[in-house]
Amino acid sequence: NANAQSxxxxxxxxxxxxxxxxxxxxxxxxxxVDSSQPGGYSFALSSGGLVxxxxxxxxxxxxxxxxxxxxxxxTREDELFIESKLEKEYSCRPVxxxxxxxxxxxxxxxxxxxxxxxxxxxxxxxxxxxxxxxYREANLRxxxxxxxxxRKGDMVWVQDYHLMLLPLMLRTLIEGSSAQGSxxxxxxxxxxxxxxxxxxxxxxxxxxxPPGSEAAEHSAAQVASGHSHRTSTTxxxxxxxxxxxxxxxxxxxxxxxxxxxxxxxxxDGTTSRGSVKIGFFLHTPFPxxxxxRILPVRREILLGVLHCDLVGFHxxxxxxxxxxSCTRILGLPxxxxxxxxxxxxxxxxxxxxxxxxxQFIEGLARDAVKTRMRALERRFEGVKIIVGVDRLDYIxxxxxxxxxxxxxxxxxxxxxxxxxxxxxxxxxxQDVEEYQNLRAIINEAVGRINGRFGTVESMPIHFIHRSVNxxxxxxxxxxxxxxxxxxxxxxxxxxxxxxxxxxxxRNGVMILSEFAGAAQxxxxxxxxxxxxxxxxxxxxxxxxxxxxxxRKANFDKLSRYVNKHTASWxxxxxxxE
Ligand code: GDG
Numbered sequence: 001n002a003n004a005q006s007x008x009x010x011x012x013x014x015x016x017x018x019x020x021x022x023x024x025x026x027x028x029x030x031x032x033v034d035s036s037q038p039g040g041y042s043f044a045l046s047s048g049g050l051v052x053x054x055x056x057x058x059x060x061x062x063x064x065x066x067x068x069x070x071x072x073x074x075t076r077e078d079e080l081f082i083e084s085k086l087e088k089e090y091s092c093r094p095v096x097x098x099x100x101x102x103x104x105x106x107x108x109x110x111x112x113x114x115x116x117x118x119x120x121x122x123x124x125x126x127x128x129x130x131x132x133x134x135y136r137e138a139n140l141r142x143x144x145x146x147x148x149x150x151r152k153g154d155m156v157w158v159q160d161y162h163l164m165l166l167p168l169m170l171r172t173l174i175e176g177s178s179a180q181g182s183x184x185x186x187x188x189x190x191x192x193x194x195x196x197x198x199x200x201x202x203x204x205x206x207x208x209x210p211p212g213s214e215a216a217e218h219s220a221a222q223v224a225s226g227h228s229h230r231t232s233t234t235x236x237x238x239x240x241x242x243x244x245x246x247x248x249x250x251x252x253x254x255x256x257x258x259x260x261x262x263x264x265x266x267x268d269g270t271t272s273r274g275s276v277k278i279g280f281f282l283h284t285p286f287p288x289x290x291x292x293r294i295l296p297v298r299r300e301i302l303l304g305v306l307h308c309d310l311v312g313f314h315x316x317x318x319x320x321x322x323x324x325s326c327t328r329i330l331g332l333p334x335x336x337x338x339x340x341x342x343x344x345x346x347x348x349x350x351x352x353x354x355x356x357x358x359q360f361i362e363g364l365a366r367d368a369v370k371t372r373m374r375a376l377e378r379r380f381e382g383v384k385i386i387v388g389v390d391r392l393d394y395i396x397x398x399x400x401x402x403x404x405x406x407x408x409x410x411x412x413x414x415x416x417x418x419x420x421x422x423x424x425x426x427x428x429x430q431d432v433e434e435y436q437n438l439r440a441i442i443n444e445a446v447g448r449i450n451g452r453f454g455t456v457e458s459m460p461i462h463f464i465h466r467s468v469n470x471x472x473x474x475x476x477x478x479x480x481x482x483x484x485x486x487x488x489x490x491x492x493x494x495x496x497x498x499x500x501x502x503x504x505x506r507n508g509v510m511i512l513s514e515f516a517g518a519a520q521x522x523x524x525x526x527x528x529x530x531x532x533x534x535x536x537x538x539x540x541x542x543x544x545x546x547x548x549x550x551r552k553a554n555f556d557k558l559s560r561y562v563n564k565h566t567a568s569w570x571x572x573x574x575x576x577e
Contacts, residue, residue, distance in 0.1 A: 019062040019154045020575060022054060023142055025106065025162035027067035027092050031082060039081045041073075045090065047470070049494055050159065052356040053567035057575045058091075066145050068102060068138075069094040095145045097138055104134030106162065107431050113295070114161045116434070118284045119395040119489040122294050124434045132297060136165060139304075143169035150174060152275040155575065158308075160283045165304035167278045174276060279310040281351065281574060284491040285517065286318040289325040298329050306332075306341045312351040312574055314492045314517040319348050351574045352521050353492050354565040360501040363474040372475035380479070383458070384419045384544050387480035389473065389495045390487075391428040392465070394438050397486035397513060397530045398425060402445040402461070404486065404536030409453050409460060411537055416453050419544060421484070422462045422476060439465075477502035482509040482543040486530035490516035496525070500558045507555040509543035511536070521565065524557035 028051045034042035045051065057063065069086070073079055079096060086092040097105070108131030116124035143166050146156055150170075158166050292298060302325060305311055313319045323334040326341075333340045338347045363369055386405075390396035405421050425442065429435045446463045453460045468476070477483070483499035493516040500510060500522070510525040512518060519527050526539045 019064070019151065020057055021064050021066060021146060021150060021154055021156045022050075022159065023066045023146060023156060023163060023166060024050065024159035025068055025110070027065060027069050027086070027090075027094060029069070029086060029090050029092055031069050031071055033071075039085065040078070041082060041085075043085060043089070047359075049353065049355065049567055052359065053353065053571040055356075055568055055571075057568075057571050060572075061575075063091050064149060065090070065092045066095060066142065067092070068097055068106075072096065072099050072102075093145060093149065095142050097141055101134045101137050101141075103431075104131045105138035107429065109135035110162045111429055111432055112434075114164075114301075115284065116394075117291065117295055118161060118287055120285075120287055120291055121394065122291060124394070125294070127296050139163055139165040140169050142166050143173055146170055147173045150276055155277045155279065157279045157281070157575065159281055164280070164301050167280055167307040168304040170276075170278060171307040277310075278308045279312065279574060280305050280308045281312040282318065282322075282491070283314070283353070285315075285489055286313055286322045286325075288321050289328045292321065292325045293329060298325070302326055302330055306330075306339065306346050308346060310347045310349065310574070310577055312349055314350065314352050315520050316350050317520075318491075318517070319350050323348055347577075349577065351570055351577075352517065352565060353494070353570045354562065354567050355494055355497045355501060356567050357497075357501040357563050360474055360477070360498060361504075363470060364478055364502060364504075366471060366474075369471045369474045369478075372471060373479050376475060376479050380420065382418070384415075384482075385480040386419065386421045386482045386484050386540065386543075387476050387499065388421060388423040388425075388484050388486075389476070389498075390423075390425055390485075392425040392435065392439060392442070393428050394434060395487055395489050397488045398423070398438075398442050399445055400488065400530040400533070400536070401484055401486040402442070402449060404484075404530070404533045404540065405460065406445075406449045406452070407533045408537035408540045409449075411534075412541055415541075415544070416460070417455060417458045419540075420458070420460055420462055422464070422480070424464045424468055424473075424476070426467045427465065473498075474502055478505070480508055481506065482511055482540070484511045484536075484540070485513055485516055485518075486528070486536065487513045487516045488530055490518070492517040494518075496522055497562050500555070500562045503555060504559070507548065507551040509546055509551060509554070510558060511539045511543055521561060522558055523561065524554035 028046045028048060030044045030046060032042045032044075033040060054063070054065075069082065073082065079094075083094060086094055108128065112124075112126045113128075113131060116122065142163060146166075147170065150156060156170065286292070295301065305322075306326070311319075311322065313322065320336075323336070323339060326332040326339045327334050337349060338345050340346075388398070388401060390398060392398070401421075401423070409416055409419075442463075446461050450459045450461055477499050480499070483496065485493055485496050487493055490513070493512075496510055496512055496516065496518045499508070510522060512522060512525040512527055513530045514527050515530065519525070526543060528536045528539045530536060
């Protein structure tokens with residue numbers, strides 16, 4: 001955390017005349033077809049973490065947000081209407097994607113390949129060439145959209161695993177010249193034929209030997225020269241399947257009349273290398289290189305990100321894993337705070353995200369929340385409440401949580417009827433098969449445990465398989481005696497922060513998986529291994545019987561951290577750096 005935490009003056013260093021372009025897969029605006037609205041569409045700003053995280057930077061800098069709008073519309077007139085509304089009222093710019101590309105990019109490559117792998121689930125990974133093509137296609141669309149508005153001196157901040165090729169593609173599109181001269185021409189090739197051709201599929205192991213060895217030199221040279229082992233058959237397939245990618249590159253080459261690879265440049269014609277700063281932040285874990293190297297396109301993804309000036313992660317471990325993958329797979333020389341790549345130094349740092357506690361404090365002061373809290377307290381009088389709030393995702397360890405509760409009730413029968421787990425499980429990514437299977441597993445476990453320990457009067461698990469509104473969420477957090485997070489991997493986990501923000505009165509206990517990034521920040525929690533159901537059961541017992549003076553001491557530590565390391569602090573620290 002050293003990078004971020006030592007930077008107390010970071011807000012003051014944000015130059016007010018800088019422009020910030022944030023790029024994320026989804027725009028922070030929900031657009032719906034609504035014939036009752038002018039233009040036939042309704043617009044609502046999301047209240048997600050990123051929106052509040054960027055609110056600080058937004059006040060200090062000119063700001064544009066680029067992302068997929070979440071829908072496709074039938075006519076160009078509709079697109080123009082939405083574009084105008086988004087630009088004027090939300091400082092947003094939509095990237096229109098063909099629905100098949102959007103699906104294969106999001107559900108296919110991002111959520112069926114990168115997501116499982118980055119969360120140590122290689123068995124769930126379904127690698128598929130078509131999804132990889134769509135991922136590249138979508139990343140190129142985003143890069144083109146940024147290119148249309150970016151100017152010298154701007155900062156572009158790319159968010160998350162959906163857009164890991166974007167930094168490379170953007171540099172290629174906007175930077176005509178480079179210290180090495182030939183880089184842009186070479187990288188045009190990357191964009192056209194895949195970052196590394198398709199060599200990974202047929203010929204190359206892509207694994208680097210230790211840096212400095214002869215094999216490593218060879219491998220680094222291969223990366224630097226962009227040599228492709230691609231066969232002509234594959235090339236044809238790529239061009240056919242990725243027609244728009246090929247067209248986009250062809251258009252760039254048409255603009256590049258003198259053939260020097262300089263292309264058409266940015267909005268004001270300035271394209272010198274380094275004139276635009278690019279940052280990337282990964283919201284998921286970056287796995288150990290032993291897991292990461294399973295990815296068939298491991299080199300391409302690393303190369304994509306390495307075209308940044310700054311790469312950020314939630315924890316020091318993720319940053320370390322990324323750097324060791326760069327050494328292992330690309331043979332790059334690395335230091336604890338970055339990597340040397342093509343004559344530049346790519347800075348790598350840790351920036352643990354947070355929440356805006358004020359939003360929850362304000363929520364708790366609302367009459368509707370207070371009324372709801374009283375109703376829930378009456379409903380659960382004499383019963384201790386453990387709360388769980390998770391997207392229904394296999395990384396969240398919901399089956400492990402249920403098994404631990406079962407073990408607890410079995411070992412401590414005196415608690416049967418005196419404790420409930422209220423588990424909100426928000427439906428998520430239901431188009432992906434693994435998520436459907438998970439739902440069946442959880443339903444079975446809930447039914448079995450309630451059948452085993454339930455009585456006519458009470459059920460140990462209240463399972464809510466839908467999203468609850470913000471006021472219900474605040475009330476639930478506030479009335480609970482403990483919060484249980486059992487993620488088997490989780491980039492950070494903001495639910496734990498939100499629970500703490502709502503516990504000023506009760507000083508409830510946070511039970512937190514050691515595999516959530518938050519475990520490295522939230523000192524004062526009971527840290528557990530979710531795979532050890534006896535240890536989690538013990539932690540539940542400890543939480544329910546903890547002396548109030550200990551709860552208060554723990555809460556004070558947690559609360560200080562959550563109130564200091566807010567989302568806007570995260571956003572301004574990263575941008576300032
Ligand atoms: C990814 C990383 C990282 C959930 N249910 C309801 C609801 N939520 C809100 C929570 C919280 C958010 O969703 C979940 O955030 P998490 O951080 O816990 O998890 P992911 O969605 O997986 O987020 C994660 C994060 O990115 C940020 O970098 O921390 O590790 O996986 O804000 O409150 N909100 C409402 N009703 C619900 O039913 N209103």
